[in-house]
Amino acid sequence: MSQKPDNTVVQDDERPKVRFITIDSEDAGQRIDNFLLRTLKGVPKSHLYRLMRKGEIRVNKKRIKPVYKLAVDDVLRIAPIRVSEKKDTVSTGLNIVANLEKQILFEDERLIVINKPSGMAVHGGSGLSFGLIEALRALRPDARMLELVHRLDRDTSGCLVVAKKRSALRHLHEQLRNKTVQKFYHALVKGHWPTKLTRVTEGLRKNDLKSGERVVIVDNINGKESETRFRVLERYRGATLVRAFPVTGRTHQIRVHCQVTGHSIAMDSKYGHEDFDADMKGKGLKRLFLHAASIEFTHPLSEERLKIEAPLEPSLEKLLTKLVRE
Incomplete structure (x- = not known):
């Protein structure tokens, strides 16, 4: 040496x-x-x-x-230099990492669309040794770059886009700024969602609690302008499956907009309804019932309009079979 x-x-x-x-x-x-x-x-x-x-x-x-x-x-x-690379802390042998391969919905030389599992953060930090992006880098060690195009809350599952080239990242970020990316979510909410309630436009503001936890509150004076559009997909006794389309992209937007209407999302630890959550938990639900069901955007190279759909995980499908349809 x-x-x-x-x-x-x-x-x-x-x-x-x-x-x-x-x-x-x-x-x-x-x-x-x-x-x-x-x-x-x-x-x-x-x-x-x-x-x-x-x-x-x-x-x-x-x-x-x-x-x-x-x-x-x-x-x-x-110049001829060498610094030993840090060993990747994410093992490709971990079940949660290995299973990600099965969750890839679309992949080419420009991007990856993956069905993110609930409970997995999009990146490491805040006490987490790794997140989805670190796991993907372990699965694709030869990729020159892998960067998140957008984010999903840790407890939310569904379509997440990752760029494999800087040009793709820039192209998709421009589409997000111009609001030409369409993201549709499925959520199971408390009670009977009114058919006529198709838009919620309450302003939202981030609020840090003394405990250090961050929550989002409704504030139509100092909060950021926000809009979510809703459509009823299925009605059940005591619950409604809705489709949510966030026109703006604020933190926890869909969750807070559901809460403020009196129709909190099932098993929402921050904005949920205790009795409703207890009922859903009794039926076997163990996670937030919010799922990014589809995403539509223009492909950064071919300029084709792509719509990628992510199926509900089996546990959510199973819960719906236990509910009584109205």
Whole structure:
């Protein structure tokens, strides 16, 4: 084993070489430090900055600063360095990770649409060692990038889109801003949802409790403008299955809009109704009955309009068979 001048330890027989990377349209426009963090996995940011200062990472044979924005056909020269990659903390042998493969609804070279399981966060953090995006990266170790296009609450299941290229991520984010992405949810709510109640437009505001928990409250003065459209799918004794279309995309929007109308979603730990939840729990429901049933968007490469549907998990289907239809 030998010690290199930059204090990076390498194996004698590995002989790291100079790397040259030519930037294409996918990577153009981003800062070089962000690009390098993704490309040189396991290298700390501080170490990358030091390498750039020393001129061991250059663009078109010139020294650059970390804020430099890459352009098409830029040639990066990366000196012979090696930092051991951190071992992925997510094992592909874990059942929850292995089962994700079966939940992929659509995949091509640009994106993945997956039927996210309830109870799984979209990313690690807040005490979680990993989330769906980390699990997907473990399943697709050769993917240059995998980034969430949008989010779903931890307890919500259903369609979630992940971009495999930066151009796809930009394209889909633009569609979200322009409100040309349509997301439909299925929710089982308390009581008899009125047929005429097709729109809820209460303003919503995030509120942090003393406990540190974040909840969303109705606030039509200081809250953000919000709109959800509803349609009745099926009526049951004491409950209604509704389809919800969020026109805006506020945190917990559908859950709070259901609560404020007096029709809380079944098994909602934050905004639920105690008696209704107890009844549904007695019938075997163990999770929030909110499911992203479908998503419709324009494919970032083919420009085709795609509609992807995610089936309800068996536990939700089973619950519906136990309810008495009206």
